[in-house]
Amino acid sequence: MIVTESWYLIVSALLFAIGATGLLVRRNPLVMFMCVELMLNAVNISFVAFSTALQDLAGQTAVFFVLVVAAAEVVVGLSIVVAVMRRRPSATVDDLAELKG
Amino acid sequence: MMELIVFVISAAIVLGGALGVILFRNPVHAALSLIASFFGVAVLFVSQEAHFLALVQVVVYGGAIVVLFLFVIMLLGVDREEDITEEPFEGQRVSALVSGVLIFAMLMAGIFLSGRTGDDAGDFGPAAISGSSGQVVPLTEEQDVVQLGHDLFTRNILAFEATGLLLTIATVGAVVLVRNRGAEDLVVDEPGTSSR
Numbered sequence: 001m002i003v004t005e006s007w008y009l010i011v012s013a014l015l016f017a018i019g020a021t022g023l024l025v026r027r028n029p030l031v032m033f034m035c036v037e038l039m040l041n042a043v044n045i046s047f048v049a050f051s052t053a054l055q056d057l058a059g060q061t062a063v064f065f066v067l068v069v070a071a072a073e074v075v076v077g078l079s080i081v082v083a084v085m086r087r088r089p090s091a092t093v094d095d096l097a098e099l100k101g
Numbered sequence: 102m103m104e105l106i107v108f109v110i111s112a113a114i115v116l117g118g119a120l121g122v123i124l125f126r127n128p129v130h131a132a133l134s135l136i137a138s139f140f141g142v143a144v145l146f147v148s149q150e151a152h153f154l155a156l157v158q159v160v161v162y163g164g165a166i167v168v169l170f171l172f173v174i175m176l177l178g179v180d181r182e183e184d185i186t187e188e189p190f191e192g193q194r195v196s197a198l199v200s201g202v203l204i205f206a207m208l209m210a211g212i213f214l215s216g217r218t219g220d221d222a223g224d225f226g227p228a229a230i231s232g233s234s235g236q237v238v239p240l241t242e243e244q245d246v247v248q249l250g251h252d253l254f255t256r257n258i259l260a261f262e263a264t265g266l267l268l269t270i271a272t273v274g275a276v277v278l279v280r281n282r283g284a285e286d287l288v289v290d291e292p293g294t295s296s297r
Contacts, residue, residue, distance in 0.1 A: 021201030022123030
């Protein structure tokens with residue numbers, strides 16, 4: 001059997017669905033961030049799969065930018081979590097409904 | 102055959118790691134499971150000839166991002182176990198599962214009903230893009246890092262510089278956010294006032 005692009009896309013779809021489910025189920029803000037990373041990785045897999053299938057470099061360039069944006073997002077997101085957790089050490093996302101410190 | 106074996110193993114690692122992230126109660130275990138998932142993704146990249154992206158995946162995701170997660174988890178001491186059987190509102194687990202299945206079904210419909218699959222020439226093939234507007238940057242036999250660098254610094258130079266600015270803003274933003282505003286509990290070691 002030959003591994004075609006559809007297989008990579010199926011793995012990507014599964015990974016995205018798992019990440020989305022985790023984002024909806026978990027309440028720890030850190031774990032929710034991890035689920036967002038999973039979804040970004042799912043998109044990266046499909047970008048590379050399309051890049052290989054279409055013999056087009058633009059897909060790989062897009063993955064590069066997704067990596068940079070993901071890094072920036074994690075930095076800012078985690079510093080917000082740190083700022084919140086300092087005041088309320090046991091906060092779940094339900095307690096963060098209002099953005100007052 | 103070799104490609105199939107590599108694909109199956111790495112896909113199992115990716116999906117198993119992802120399931121671990123959402124099922125482990127302890128956030129530290131979830132972060133370690135996330136590393137496994139990222140490494141599986143890197144192997145998938147290698148099997149698709151994207152060697153540079155696989156390297157960056159390991160260094161940036163496995164190295165930097167997960168370590169940042171672990172630092173925050175351990176420094177904040179939020180590594181207590183979360184009771185994931187307790188639902189904040191009734192039916193959350195079920196509705197989340199239904200949403201996940203629906204998202205998966207939607208993506209699968211997008212993949213298989215797009216009209217590009219099922220052709221004789223494998224899946225997509227160059228024929229599928231023959232109608233595009235000439236924006237295609239063809240992959241050549243050159244090393245992928247050479248091609249990627251060339252594309253990044255010619256065609257995408259503006260986006261590249263914008264991401265540089267974005268990273269600077271993110272760094273400054275992180276410093277501003279975690280800065281201790283109340284200076285009363287911050288021991289400032291000013292020169293001259295020190296007893297030493």
